[in-house]
Amino acid sequence: MYVDIQALAHAVELTRQGSVDSLKFAKGDLLLAFQNELCRMKLDLPSLDKLVHEYCVYRGIVEGCPTSTPVEEINCLDPDFFNQNPTLLFQLKQVEFLKLVSGGDYNGALKVASDHLGPLAASNQALMKPLKETLVALLQPSEDAIIKVVPLPVLATSL
Structure with a gap:
């Protein structure tokens, strides 16, 4: 007991x-x-994000694999999942983009943005502002800019 x-x-x-x-x-x-x-x-959004991340680490989804791997695995399990949940796909690709920027792979980050983030935002207007906020990371590719990419709404709305 x-x-x-x-x-x-x-x-x-x-x-x-x-x-x-x-x-x-x-x-x-x-x-x-x-x-x-x-x-x-009572969970706030940061607490929920932390719980989801810890669960993903526990299940082996996040650690030790490229960010694109969970997307591929989910597509294998349910090919229609991301068609029904485009915001989740956007968020996963957003993480991949930010990891590439923080690692200095700007060409890879631009490829993710043009192949995935842009088309997702074009088909879902609610994702346009997060797209702009995410792309700002290219202007300031330091760790601080990547960690604080979301608090740049003023710059994003002016783009």
Whole structure:
């Protein structure tokens, strides 16, 4: 039972007493207690991004493979997935673009932008502003510019 208390406390950032109370409420069922605590949590976008990234690392989707590999794997599993979720494809290609820029491969980054980001934004107006914000990374290819690519809305709207 002590291991369950510690695991729950660590997983959902509860105090020890909070974990004990949650496990009591769930009648000792760790999975149910975990689900209850997750339902009670309020997630902001950065927290959700962090959780998704940690899950992808855990599943081996992100680490040790090129950014394009998850796209290829998803296409193999469900060829229509990205047609139904163009924003997700845009975000994955955006990450690939930013990694190429941060690595100094500007030709590769431009290829990703022209082959994927541009056509996706052309077919979905909601992606036009993120496209402009992403392309600004080419103007300032330092790590700071890449990390802070999203906070450049003023420059992006003036393009």
